[in-house]
Amino acid sequence: MTTSTTDTPVYYIGLMSGTSLDGIDAALVAIASNTPPTLVASHASAMPEALHDELLQLCHAEKVSFATLARAEAAFCQMQADAVKALLRQQGVSIDQVAAIGSHGQTIEHAPSGHAGGPAYTLQLDNPSLLAELTGATVVADFRRRDLAAGGQAAPLAPAFHQALFGRREGEQLVLNLGGFANLTWLPSDPDAPVTGFDTGPANVLLDAWFAKHQQGRFDRDGAWAASGRVDPRLLERLLAAPFFHQPPPRSTGRELFHLPWLASHLTGREAPHDVQATLAELTAASVAQGIEQLPLSHPDVTLITCGGGAHNAHLMARLAAYLPNMTFTSPSAYGWPEDWIEAGAFAWLAHQRLHQLPGNLPSVTGASGPRILGGIYAP
Secondary structure, three states: OOOOOOOOOEEEEEEEEOOOOOEEEEEEEEEOOOOOOEEEEEEEEEOOHHHHHHHHHHHOOOOOOHHHHHHHHHHHHHHHHHHHHHHHHHHOOOHHHEEEEEEEEEEEEEEOOOOOOOOOEEEEEOOHHHHHHHHOOOEEEOOHHHHHHOOOOOOOOHHHHHHHHHOOOOOOEEEEEEOOEEEEEEEOOOOOOOOEEEEEEEOHHHHHHHHHHHOOOOOOHHHHHHHOOOOOHHHHHHHHOOHHHHOOOOOOOOOOOOOHHHHHOOOOOOOOHHHHHHHHHHHHHHHHHHHHHOOOOOOOOOEEEEEOHHHHOHHHHHHHHHHOOOOEEEOHHHHOOOHHHHHHHHHHHHHHHHHOOOOOOOHHHHOOOOOOOOOEEEOO
16 A cells, blocks of 8 residues: 655545535545645535435434435435546546545434443444445545544544645634534644634534425525524524533534424524524524634634635625624635535545545544544445
8 A cells, every 4th residue: 555645646536415415525636745635626416305305314313224224325325426427527537547535424423422421423324335336446434433433523524634725824724614514623823833623513504404494495595584584682692502602622513412403492482484594694603703712813813714505605604704803704716626625625635645544633623632544445
């Protein structure tokens, strides 16, 4: 196995399906030594309604049959393989030119502190053996559990990629990913200062779920419905009282904590649905601002790089700007990466790290006892 990087760019593919369950992102990434990874091409496959519903049910199931798991896993894996083939076809690249596919899988449950006194666990639905068969490529998967075994949160993993991609420049930088959940990465300018990253709370996960419950469609485009409502300050106060928002890093979260029943437990039943949506957008903005306050920034005028699906939500971005008036907002497209492709790119990079026997985690982010080589390798 290769143990060092090369000066000639090598192709990797990253596959990501986030907690929003909106589809599979496939990123073709070129990686060479001493230069940041480069996004070559991308392809998005929308999640079919039936598979979306089945995966969503699995995320909240107390009991599930092995047959149901197997069916969802096979359908998910076939969708991944189709996304890989579509990506390569549009770019005119053969599978033989790809060193490896990095597959995140679909997170079904994430409990880094355990449940009811049990051991810590994180579960991503995936079948890397089948994906290797379907694509003919080497697959790297199961990235999270090694960090968990080392005492870490197993999330977020993207901050290590953020460091590789954006580096450390003059002045501090923050990277904010607004996916199903929001997570922050702090890249201090001091090369001796550790990179910090953690989940700040829900982003699209509650906004999408509440919208789907009351409107037609899966998400609130541009945050228009939220913008039509008024923030309920008492509801916002009750939501922000959740212990997670006051927990010091390292910390990560998922649907196990933030879901519609959790939201319902804080409602009086007299709220107008569009006011709840406005309050959920405010919850995301306020919790991100609270997270930033926990960082030892040397000055408030930091560059904030925003990515993920929530970066397209005009109302949410306006609320963030209101909470963070001194920050300069920028897009990762300034670095050659569109907002939607950072996470998929991260798992291409993590596959590269695994093949070259290099660590993929940052203990300062996850709380693991040390750097670890993440993921298992599945040969074609």
